[in-house]
Structure formats: structure tokens, C-alpha cells
Amino acid sequence: MPSALVTGAAGFVGSHLVERLLEEGVAVTGVDCFTDFYDPALKRLNLESAIRHPGFRLVELDLGTDDLGVLPEADVVFHQAAQAGVRSSWGHEFAIYTQRNVLATQRLLERYRNTPLERFVYASSSSVYGDAERYPTAEDDVPRPFSPYGVTKLAGEHLTLLYGRNFDMRVVALRYFTVYGPRQRPDMAFHRFCRALIRDEEIVVYGDGRQSRDFTFISDAVEANLRSWRMPARGVYNVGGGSQVEVRDAVGILERALGRAARLRFEPRALGDPLRTRAANDRIRADLGFAPSVPIEEGLLREAEWARTLYA
Numbered sequence: 001m002p003s004a005l006v007t008g009a010a011g012f013v014g015s016h017l018v019e020r021l022l023e024e025g026v027a028v029t030g031v032d033c034f035t036d037f038y039d040p041a042l043k044r045l046n047l048e049s050a051i052r053h054p055g056f057r058l059v060e061l062d063l064g065t066d067d068l069g070v071l072p073e074a075d076v077v078f079h080q081a082a083q084a085g086v087r088s089s090w091g092h093e094f095a096i097y098t099q100r101n102v103l104a105t106q107r108l109l110e111r112y113r114n115t116p117l118e119r120f121v122y123a124s125s126s127s128v129y130g131d132a133e134r135y136p137t138a139e140d141d142v143p144r145p146f147s148p149y150g151v152t153k154l155a156g157e158h159l160t161l162l163y164g165r166n167f168d169m170r171v172v173a174l175r176y177f178t179v180y181g182p183r184q185r186p187d188m189a190f191h192r193f194c195r196a197l198i199r200d201e202e203i204v205v206y207g208d209g210r211q212s213r214d215f216t217f218i219s220d221a222v223e224a225n226l227r228s229w230r231m232p233a234r235g236v237y238n239v240g241g242g243s244q245v246e247v248r249d250a251v252g253i254l255e256r257a258l259g260r261a262a263r264l265r266f267e268p269r270a271l272g273d274p275l276r277t278r279a280a281n282d283r284i285r286a287d288l289g290f291a292p293s294v295p296i297e298e299g300l301l302r303e304a305e306w307a308r309t310l311y312a
Contacts, residue, residue: 001055003027004229005074007063007108008081009050010034010043012183013123013176013221017078018050020222027055029072033062035100037083038186046183063104068111076229077112079105079160080123082153085187086272089149101152102159109163119170119229122160124236125153126177126214126277136214136280139175139236147272157236164234172228174221177240177279181218181299182306190300193251194307197260207269209248214278216241217294217302227288237288240279243296253297257304 004021008014009030021028030050034040050056059071063081083089083100105122112120129137130146145151157173164171184191196203216239224239245253251262269275284290294302 001025001027002076003029003072003074004076004078005029005031005071006078006080007031009058010047011080012046012185013179013218014078014080015046015050015183016218017080017222017225018047018056020226022050022053022055025055028057029074030056030058031061031063031071031081032058033060035083037085042186063108064099068107071111073115074117076119076121077108077117078121078123078225079108082123084149084185086127086147086149087270089147089152090271094148097148097152102155105156106159109159109169113163113167113169117169119172119233120160120164121225121228122156122171122173124157124173124175125150126175126238126279128154128157128175129274129277131274132277135276135278137238137278138280139238139283146274149272161235170234172233173236174224174228174239175236175279176221177214177216177238177277179216179218179221181303183218184303189247190250190254190303191307193254193262194258194304195311197254197258197262198308198311200260202263202265203251204265204267205247205251206267206273208266209251209264210246211269211273211275212244212246212277214240215243215245215250215296215299216292217299220292220294224284224288224290227290231288233288237284238279238281239284240281241292241294241296241299242281243292243299244278245296250296250300253300254304257301258308
């Protein structure tokens with residue numbers, strides 16, 4: 001039976017990835033330290049199904065401080081754990097980002113650099129591009145992070161790639177473009193919008209609502225991870241959903257999905273938020289045969305139905 005280690009296993013992407021691996025007969029060790037960035041009870045709810053599976057084991061530890069020698073050998077490591085969030089990465093909070101995004105990545109790479117690992121897959125972010133020079137943005141375009149969060153994700157990416165070169169590790173960095181869907185973190189836009197619509201509260205929109213993102217549904221992000229392990233992948237890949245939508249238009253889709261009218265309140269554009277993202281998916285399509293399969297209308301409907309259940 002193949003074995004996988006998934007860090008950030010109780011998080012949004014991590015928990016979906018764990019379930020997919022278990023469904024495909026992979027033995028999974030999940031690692032999480034249940035930080036208080038958002039309610040740890042929600043994270044434990046994310047793992048409700050996996051915990052009952054005989055092929056799953058949960059290890060609770062901090063990758064930045066604890067002894068990583070207790071982690072088991074694995075065929076593949078999916079490093080999803082990170083301190084997320086652009087807006088909170090400024091000021092004194094930056095120390096948390098350097099520990100959980102940079103130091104934790106380096107320590108995990110050290111743990112597995114002398115093991116017969118088939119693949120080390122690092123979850124990076126489109127935040128490394130910042131306000132990109134061109135759109136769609138390709139992996140060879142110069143990264144220009146626009147936030148401290150983006151700087152730490154790029155640092156983790158560089159660490160992953162240099163360990164690959166120096167120790168002949170098979171490494172991949174996946175640059176996620178705004179992943180959404182059921183279990184999305186409570187601080188992320190679509191989750192906030194759904195919650196506000198269900199509760200008949202104001203929706204706070206940062207900027208004028210005309211900023212656009214390349215939104216990627218969660219099942220597509222998971223598929224990219226699986227292909228990065230099972231196919232001869234190395235280096236950096238964009239993971240975009242092919243659904244570039246303005247924020248105001250996304251609110252409209254959610255209004256129809258939930259049968260509620262939004263009350264919008266506009267706040268100044270947040271520091272570090274780019275005005276636009278759009279992924280060039282040519283490399284991942286050519287190397288891994290990956291193409292996103294869930295359009296934005298379908299994906300937002302699925303997230304809205306999940307949110308309706310969560311906040312019932």
C-alpha cells in the first residue's frame with residue numbers, strides 16, 4: 001500500500017486531499033497543529049470522515065518547533081501547512097509567517113532529504129506573482145510578491161527547489177490560484193460572502209469589487225496534487241481554475257445560489273492584495289495532462305450549499 005504524509009491535514013485543501021488519497025487506497029499520515037488562525041473546531045470537523053478511516057493516522061505537532069523525527073517514512077509528502085492570509089501578514093505577525101511558512105518548510109525538507117521519497121509537493125501560491133507583469137502569468141515570469149505572505153511562500157518555494165537540486169530530491173511547487181469550495185477558510189471571500197448572505201448581514205468588499213481572480217475549485221487543486229506525485233513532474237506549476245471573475249460578479253452568482261440579496265459595504269483596498277490574477281496553465285497541461293474541470297458557477301453553487309448546511 002502506498003503511503004503519504006499530508007501536512008496541514010485538517011485545513012481546507014489538506015482535508016480534501018486526505019480524503020481523496022484514502023479513497024484511492026493510500027495510507028495517510030496527517031499532520032496538523034490546529035493553530036488558532038481560525039476556529040480549530042472547524043478544522044476537526046474537516047477531518048470527521050478521515051478519522052473514522054482505518055488507513056488514516058493523525059499526528060498533532062508543530063513543524064516549526066517539534067521533533068520531526070517522529071514522522072514516519074512515506075512515498076510522498078504533500079506540504080500543505082502554512083500560515084495563510086495576506087492582510088494579517090504585516091507588522092509583528094510576520095514572525096509567525098516566517099516560522100510557519102519558511103522555517104517549517106526547511107525543517108520538513110531536512111527530515112525527508114535522505115529518504116527514498118518519490119515526490120515532495122509544496123503548496124505555493126499565486127501571491128508570489130503580486131501585481132504581475134502580464135496576464136495570463138506563466139511560471140517563468142519574474143515573481144514580485146506584493147505582501148509579506150507572498151514573500152514567505154516564495155521563500156518556501158525556493159527552499160523546496162534548492163533541496164531538490166542539492167540532494168536530488170524529486171520536488172514540485174504548485175502555485176495555487178485562489179482555491180474555493182466546501183470547507184473554505186472562514187476568512188476567505190466566498191466563505192464570508194456566503195455567511196453574510198445566509199445571516200442577512202453586510203458583505204464587506206475591499207476595493208471597488210472590480211478586482212478579478214483566477215478561481216480554482218477544490219477538487220481541481222486536489223487533482224493537481226495527485227498528478228504531481230504520480231507523473232514525472234518536477235519544478236513549478238501554476239494551478240488555475242480557468243474562471244477569472246470579478247468579485248462583484250461572484251457575489252451575484254452567490255445571490256442566485258442562496259436566493260438572497262446582498263448588502264455591500266465597500267472598504268479601501270487591502271494592502272498586499274493584487275488587482276488581478278490569471279494563470280497560464282500551459283505547463284501543467286503539457287507535463288501532467290491537467291485541465292480544470294469545474295466552472296465557477298457550479299463551484300460556487302457547491303460552496304453555497306455547503307455553507308447553507310454549516311450555518312443552518
